[in-house]
Amino acid sequence: MIKLSITGKLHTLNTEFFIARRIIRGRKGRRKISRPTARIAIAGVAIGIMVMILTLSIVNGFQLSIKDKVEGFNADVQITKLDNNNSYEPAPIEREQSFLADLKKLPNVKHVQVFATKNGIIKTKTENEGVILTGVGSDYDWSFVKKNLVKGTVLDIKDSAASSDIIISKSTAAALDVDTGSKLLIFFITKTGGADSAHFSYEQRVKAFHVKGIYHTGLEDFDRQIVFTDIAQIQSLNFWNPSQIGGFEVLCNNFDNLDSLESDVKNIIDVKLNAQSIKEIKEPMFSWLKLQNTNAIIIISLMALVSAIAMVSALIVLILENTNMIGLLKALGARNLNIQQIFLIDGAYLIVTGMVIGNILGITFCLLQQYYKFIPLDQSTYYVAYVPVHFSWLWVGLLNLCTFFVCMVMLILPSFIVSRITPVRTLRYS
Numbered sequence: 001m002i003k004l005s006i007t008g009k010l011h012t013l014n015t016e017f018f019i020a021r022r023i024i025r026g027r028k029g030r031r032k033i034s035r036p037t038a039r040i041a042i043a044g045v046a047i048g049i050m051v052m053i054l055t056l057s058i059v060n061g062f063q064l065s066i067k068d069k070v071e072g073f074n075a076d077v078q079i080t081k082l083d084n085n086n087s088y089e090p091a092p093i094e095r096e097q098s099f100l101a102d103l104k105k106l107p108n109v110k111h112v113q114v115f116a117t118k119n120g121i122i123k124t125k126t127e128n129e130g131v132i133l134t135g136v137g138s139d140y141d142w143s144f145v146k147k148n149l150v151k152g153t154v155l156d157i158k159d160s161a162a163s164s165d166i167i168i169s170k171s172t173a174a175a176l177d178v179d180t181g182s183k184l185l186i187f188f189i190t191k192t193g194g195a196d197s198a199h200f201s202y203e204q205r206v207k208a209f210h211v212k213g214i215y216h217t218g219l220e221d222f223d224r225q226i227v228f229t230d231i232a233q234i235q236s237l238n239f240w241n242p243s244q245i246g247g248f249e250v251l252c253n254n255f256d257n258l259d260s261l262e263s264d265v266k267n268i269i270d271v272k273l274n275a276q277s278i279k280e281i282k283e284p285m286f287s288w289l290k291l292q293n294t295n296a297i298i299i300i301s302l303m304a305l306v307s308a309i310a311m312v313s314a315l316i317v318l319i320l321e322n323t324n325m326i327g328l329l330k331a332l333g334a335r336n337l338n339i340q341q342i343f344l345i346d347g348a349y350l351i352v353t354g355m356v357i358g359n360i361l362g363i364t365f366c367l368l369q370q371y372y373k374f375i376p377l378d379q380s381t382y383y384v385a386y387v388p389v390h391f392s393w394l395w396v397g398l399l400n401l402c403t404f405f406v407c408m409v410m411l412i413l414p415s416f417i418v419s420r421i422t423p424v425r426t427l428r429y430s
Helices: 015-026 034-074 100-104 143-148 170-176 231-237 255-268 283-321 323-331 336-372 393-420 423-428
Strands: 002-006 009-013 077-081 109-123 128-136 149-152 165-169 183-192 201-215 226-230 247-252 273-277
Touching: 015 336, 034 143, 034 283, 034 336, 034 393, 077 255, 100 109, 100 247, 100 255, 109 231, 128 170, 128 183, 128 231, 143 149, 143 201, 165 170, 170 201, 201 231, 226 231, 247 255, 255 273, 283 323, 283 336, 283 393, 323 336, 323 423, 336 393
Parallel strands: 128 226, 165 201
Antiparallel strands: 002 009, 077 247, 077 273, 109 128, 109 183, 109 247, 149 201, 165 226, 183 201
């Protein structure tokens, strides 16, 4: 231990920390070659941390934005009849089910609603557009549609009378050159003879609808297809009874619990029914989103490696620049381990300095983009109108801890250079 007088007071400091601080202060001299090297190392760590924070924020933001839109069109879990029909026109099931009460009591269930779908073709005087008519009931959760509605209003669905209003997408409206209030004819191919009849044929049917609202999500594959209408229209077109529906949609209160919810739903529904999560229904989309995690891991790994290499270079220069001091310390009886600790402390100081700068830059950028959205994107290509960011203090803290650990581990090997330095050689030329 060493006693130092600072501003008239006695303080006891650890020897390694004291010498490390003297080296850092001495690094600021004009002739020290370690000065630019240390600055480069600090800049490398700062850029690495900033890029890692931005990568995680943007990837998570992008995944959440796309996931929310896909969920809005399909819900989290769909319950339909168990058969081999994989089309958008499933066989009907009864609206009244014995498991509904237990389903709504499940801890992860946010909402349950009925639905039915049917393929159709919208025809105008000059254009045709294939669509999927999605029939919803009075229990439908309109929050997603309202958030993306650009014109008009949502449907006012009542159980007493069928509504002839529809909601179409902005892209469909542009392709057909129609607006709210416009009348549209939609053509269907329907199986006659009843839903469960063994003897049936197919006939073409046409219905007139009025555009009540126009929405826009940016997911063109969905926007060009999905048209919302009253479920009573689907029942009428398919010759179903009012008690028959296409299935149930279950909304989850936390997407992280979706797998658990799907398992719980399968355990309580009838054996003649099937439950599928949105991950299964839109498996290609979620596989693509999952692939973004791999890209993020690659970028973060490369940035951590660059930061570590920059720190290794700075530490080697710092050691070589202070060989005379190392020789003197050894001559005074210092062990290699003590000297290694001195330079590891200096390395930690440079790492922390770079991390502080990188965190300030990365977090500031994320918060500015999150609130002001100053970097736009082509929505037709990226599905979102601006660069989305999702910021979490938890993983930023974990990211900093992991980066510090990796850099410090990488510094252990070059710190063994001090064991190769002998007092005789260094003091001879000092």
